[in-house]
Amino acid sequence: GEPMSAQLIGGQVSEVRGEAGVSSKGNDLQAGTIIKIPPVFNDDGDLQMELVENYITFHYTPVEALKNLADRIAKLEKSVIVSTLGDFSEGNEGSMNELQVSKGYVSKEDKLRWMSNTMSYSKQLSDSVMLTLAYGKNNANCEIFFGSDFFKEDESTLYERFKNAPNTIEEKNILIRLAQRRNMYNKHKSRREVILYKILPYCSNNDFKLAIEQQQVDPITFSFQTKFNYWVSLFEANYGDIVDFWESSKANEGIKILEITKLITSLIKINTNTNTLQENGKESEEQ
Secondary structure (H helix, E strand, C coil): CCCCCHHHHCCCCCCCCCCCEECCCCCCCCCCCCEECCCCECCCCCECCHHHHHHCCCCCCCHHHHHHHHHHHHHHHHHHHHHHHCCHHHHHCCCCCHHHHHHHHHHHHHHHHHHHHHHHHHHHHHHHHHHHHHHCHHHCCCCCCCCCCCCCCCHHHHHHHHHCCCCHHHHHHHHHHHHHHHCCCCHHHHHHHHHHHHHCCCCCHHHHHHHHHCCCCCHHHHHHHHCHHHHHHHHHHHHCCHHHHHHHCCCCHHHHHHHHHHHHHHHHHHHCCHHHHHHHHHHHHHC
């Protein structure tokens, strides 16, 4: 008595046609569609569900198709890795000693560097040609480099290398690599930690203790090193995020480090009693 589609009603007209409504235009069955169907009761007073079941039909994607798609994506990913690094599963087959693992890393890094150099050359050549055609040979200059440093080392390996670092230069380089490795999926945090490592006066506690023993640490530097996080927070409270401050300057890296260090040093002098700093420095030297 209350047909819901033109195929069913034929020449009849639905008595409740004006009460039914669909929120979306075009196809009724789509995401976000709201369908209003007035209730129809049988003679015994029960709600008639046949109307709803015949009108709304759900279409499901076959599970086999979804599995096939996932397998296809996995095969493509493996194909890309194998074409650049070789069979990456070889490292998980059987037990390998430290030397074998190290050789595997070196081999993979060599292949990645070769891939980087090849892509850099082809991209730079094509862009140079296009820029030359557009602006002239004397007005075009193009340098493209896809990188030569990779995150093949885990954090434990980097920490071990930090312990055995021969000098402060190597220590700082390892700390920067560690920050990049640890935050490889968080660009802003990686950039922030790299900047903090660059302005940190001493890379390790051993270097700091040795400088104190040799009486080479002035009170300002002592406070800067021992309350580093506090002074960085105070710097950002006055001058904004340190990453934005760093990237907003067009000066070279050395000038940026000098500018931030001077500003933090001035904050230390303003917010700390100089006599107290000198007393703390003397106490640390005596200890």
